[in-house]
Amino acid sequence: SMDYIQRASLCFFLVISCQHPVAHSLATPAINNYSPFDMTSLPLKKLANHASSYASAHGIQVERRNDDGVSSYECAPISLFPNAYPRSAFQRAKSLAKPYNELVDRVSRDSEFLQKALGGGVSDNDPYTAKLLELYTKIYVDNGDYGKFAQIADRLGIHRSDYMLTSDGPNGKYEPKQVELNTIASSFSGLSSKVADLHRHMTKRYKDDLKELLESNKKLAAHNYGETTDEEDGVPVNPTMTCLPQAFNAAHEQYKGRFVSADVKSDPVVLFVVQEGETNTVDQRMLEFALFENHGVKVVRMSLTAAHTQLEVDETTGALHIVDPNDSTVRQEVSVVYFRAGYAPTDYPDGIDGVEWEAREKMEISRATKSPCLGFHLSGTKKVQQELASPGALEKFFPKPEESSTVESLRSTFAGLYSLGDDADQLSFEAVKDVLSGGEGRYVLKPQREGGGYNTYGKELAEKLKETVVESDDGLKLADELGEFILMERLFPPHQESILLRSGRIVGQGDSVSELGCFGTVVTSHDGEVLHNEYGGFILRTKFRDVDEGGVAAGFATLSSPYLC
Secondary structure, three states: OOOHHHHHHHHHHOOOOOOOHHHHHHHOOOOOOOOOOOHHHOOHHHHHHHHHHHHHHOOOEEEEEOOOOOEEEEEOOEEOOOEEEOHHHHHHHHHOHHHHHHHHHHHHOOHHHHHHHHOOHHHHHOHHHHHHHHHHHHHHHOOOOOOOOHHHOOEEEEEEEEEEEEEOOOOOOEEEEEEEEEOOOOOOHHHHHHHHHHHHHHHHHOHHHHHHHHHHHHHHHHOOOOOOOOOOOEOOOOOHHHHHHHHHHHHHHHHHHHHOOOOOOOOOEEEEEEOOOOOOHHHHHHHHHHHHHHHOOOEEEEEHHHHHHHEEEOOOOOOEEEEEOOEEEEEEEEEEEEEOOOOOHHHOOOOOOOHHHHHHHHHHOOOOEEEOOHHHHHHOOHHHHHHHOOOOHHHHHOOOHHHHHHHHHHHOOOOOEEEOOOOOOHHHHHHHHHHHHHHHHHEEEEOOOOOOOOOEEHHHHHHHHHHHEEEEOOEEEEOHHHHHOEEEEOOOOOOEEEEEEEOOEEEEEEEEEEEEEEEEEEEEOOOOOEEEEEEEEEEEEEEEOOOOHHHHHHHHOEEEOEEEO
């Protein structure tokens, strides 16, 4: 199976078209006096060896296991140098972290909105999302005592909103448009902070070697900004390993203050729910170790399968306990449950009513703080993303007059998002017609999935709609099975020159495209009080612009950093 980095990167990379003519007209605006940089002028072997050595010395690695289960570590997929990024666009994406955090929390508490968005066509055709919604309704909506402990639990969000730079024409500025909002298992916080350090080091250590290349890329990404600033161009410090542990500690301390008596000798622990056979362990361990080193909070790692037998909920208090498999009298209370697994059906191998789902439900009904709770998880689905782009939807969640600027800021990041369900409107039907008329290169078909590898685009998208849409004199009729999907405008970020490394070795060089992710952290009380709400750092991912899905699975997705200019 694909390793974690490849899976997580696919979700971004499948959105990009590199062969449709529209992509080239949007992604490569006219730039005066520009000519591609000559990569042969760089001392590539020296630069790659230095970057690989730095990566090894600073833990920029992924785990590999052989058939015998023995682990080894190798350099994570990285770009050799950072990618130019307009400073104002970066600041704008960064400023949206807090309002997106609040939006997720408010949506998660509106059961009518979630049930309307995800019931019907989505749930009828997608058993995984239907199960999530069923548990959400059972625990948080239905009357009775079953969800009483979950309903008094606090909430922790570790979110990541992903953006692509998009221009509205040959002479337009590139502005960030949202690809998706991740509310579960938002990865790479640890590795991305180290990669930023690497690229800041490389651009200083080899300043003379890289100067012309960085200036060349700067023309491509920021040519129409004309900004003047006292700040030097460069890679910003990435605060993920400060910000994310702070959020966990805020949730942990809030839990202790509410539920743990002062005379209790042992502190509760944070539970990381992880995948069996996880290979992105270094990224996760960085967060675990920073949480202990900065705040003294201990972490226990456990799979969903193991959680079925190793966790118990106190029927009187709702406390969640880890039970020692060798001595049932030895127990550790859990303050926070952090899901780095559970975001895809493959994380539930025992089936829709199996032990993994029972474990998920057991954790959810406890008083422990969940990251994410089911409401947060559902708020990050593609269908909810599409529904929030509908007229009046954001105003429902930010109704106060003084919140109008928040609505405007959030809406400005929306790409075109279209329903294929019973609620499809005129714009959605026009988008479908455009696909059927040869415009498939301008769209991507998305199901309700995280982790990548599920999207449909190009000719496959056109074929899918031709098979499931009936055209008649009365208009278009969409097949019921399309209800679980949304249709999204495809985004075309600027191309830049890049050199990409895998296992510490150069795998290629040429035109690349990138996506920026901004982390956000939020802690809210059971009744909606915002206790903590902060921007949490960034990640940039880069690939060659002509790599298709197969190429990404082969390992061409890399971690990079923004070179602000």
